[in-house]
Amino acid sequence: MQYGFVVPWGDAADIGDLAEAAEEAAWDGLFVWEPVWGVDAWISLGLAAVRTSKIRLGTLLTPPSRRRPWELASQVATVDRLSNGRVNLSVGLGAVDTGFETFGEQCDKRERAELMDECLEIMCGLWNGQPFEFSGSHYHVQPTEFPTIGNVVQSPRVPIWCVGALGKPKSMARALSWDGVIPQVLDSSAMGARQADLSEVADLRSAIDKGPNPHADIIVEGQWTEHSPAAYADAGATWWIESMWGAMGEHSPVTAAYDRLQEGPPS
Numbered sequence: 001m002q003y004g005f006v007v008p009w010g011d012a013a014d015i016g017d018l019a020e021a022a023e024e025a026a027w028d029g030l031f032v033w034e035p036v037w038g039v040d041a042w043i044s045l046g047l048a049a050v051r052t053s054k055i056r057l058g059t060l061l062t063p064p065s066r067r068r069p070w071e072l073a074s075q076v077a078t079v080d081r082l083s084n085g086r087v088n089l090s091v092g093l094g095a096v097d098t099g100f101e102t103f104g105e106q107c108d109k110r111e112r113a114e115l116m117d118e119c120l121e122i123m124c125g126l127w128n129g130q131p132f133e134f135s136g137s138h139y140h141v142q143p144t145e146f147p148t149i150g151n152v153v154q155s156p157r158v159p160i161w162c163v164g165a166l167g168k169p170k171s172m173a174r175a176l177s178w179d180g181v182i183p184q185v186l187d188s189s190a191m192g193a194r195q196a197d198l199s200e201v202a203d204l205r206s207a208i209d210k211g212p213n214p215h216a217d218i219i220v221e222g223q224w225t226e227h228s229p230a231a232y233a234d235a236g237a238t239w240w241i242e243s244m245w246g247a248m249g250e251h252s253p254v255t256a257a258y259d260r261l262q263e264g265p266p267s
Contacts, residue, residue, distance in 0.1 A: 001233035003265030004029030004241045006060045006221065009253035012044040018257055019048035022055055025264045029056035029088070031241065036066065036099035042075035049083035056086050060221070060241060061163065061182070063094025064119035065112035066105040069139060073123040077152045085153030090182060090219075091116060092163030095192070114138060117174065120160065127152050161219055165193070166200055176208065180217030180239070195222060198235045205236025224266035240266065 005027055007018055015032060022030045030048060034041040045057045057079065064072065080087040093112045094100065100107050106115060118136040125132045127150065131143035152158050163182045164175025175181040183196035183204055196204065201218060208216050220232045221241040229240040242265070247256040 001229060001237065002028035002239050003229070004031055004056070004060075004239060005257070005261055005265075006031040006033065006241050006243050007257055008243070008245050008247045010044075010257065011039055012047050014254045015039075015044035016047040016051045018254070018261060019055060019057065020051045021258055021261045023052045025261050027055060027261065027265050029058065029239070029241075031058050031060035031088075031090070034059050034062045036103050036105065042079055045079045045087070046082055049079055049086070052083075052086075054086075056088055057083055058088035058161075059090050061090035061092045061094070061161075063112070063116075064091050065093065065115035066100070067119060069119040069122035070126060070141070072119065073126045074150065076123070076158055077127060077150055080152045080154060080158055081149075083153075087152075087154070088159050088161060088180075090161040090163075090180075091120065092182065113170075113174075120178075124157055126150055127157050159217075161217065166196060166204070176211060176213065176216065178216075179213075180219055181208070182219045182221075195220060198231055201232060201235040201237050208236075229266045242266065 005022055007015060010018065019030045032041050032044055041059050048057050076087060076089055093109060096107045106112050115138055118139050122134050122139060122141055125134060132141065133143050134141040159179040161180035161182055162175040162178045163184055165171040166183055166185050181204065183201065184193040185196055185200065187194045201220065204218060208214060217238040218236055219239040219241060220237045221243050223244060224242060232240060244256065244260060247253040250256050
């Protein structure tokens with residue numbers, strides 16, 4: 001089990017400070033969420049990259065449906081080079097109630113899934129270098145001779161973690177085709193989805209072990225005071241992402257995050 005921390009709130013300078021604190025406290029990864037409008041996730045991670053040397057860095061998560069594939073590919077590759085190959089990209093459809101409709105982003109679930117699939121294919125193609133061309137339902141790319149720096153350090157590419165809805169074959173097939181699964185269970189509650197429980201994670205681990213990518217990660221998010229990371233590790237999860245979203249309502253969420261990071265990962 002590896003242990004990461006997702007920052008609930010903070011400006012780019014705060015992310016740099018928190019990443020340095022996380023590395024000093026022996027966390028394995030620091031992650032940020034990518035808002036529709038606000039603090040830029042990849043500028044923040046770029047700063048974190050130059051402030052650290054070992055810890056993995058990434059988003060949790062990026063909704064590709066509202067990103068231009070070539071711009072996202074450029075940002076991810078740039079931070080991968082700055083960090084000497086320490087970037088993870090987490091993707092999913094995203095929560096439409098975080099500003100999608102307000103800013104005119106695509107809200108239809110099927111359209112967002114199509115946009116995400118095409119975006120990921122284009123990104124991987126661009127990282128492999130020119131000449132690259134793509135023709136899809138939403139995007140079209142032609143080879144270019146314009147000089148650019150687009151390579152990534154990691155081979156064969158930056159690891160991609162993808163949200164997979166348990167019990168939804170298309171969603172799970174998509175997630176299982178990448179490097180890690182962030183399992184979610186669609187729920188009839190107001191929240192819309194919940195984290196997978198221990199038995200669901202164990203079933204997913206069994207399915208992954210029998211599939212073409214038995215080394216794929218399973219990423220679980222939660223608070224160690226409410227759930228047992230060790231139990232999830234026994235069930236087959238490989239990453240525990242410590243979250244404290246309640247800190248967003250505190251007087252100083254950055255201070256709360258810093259204090260938690262200094263305590264170190266769950267033991």
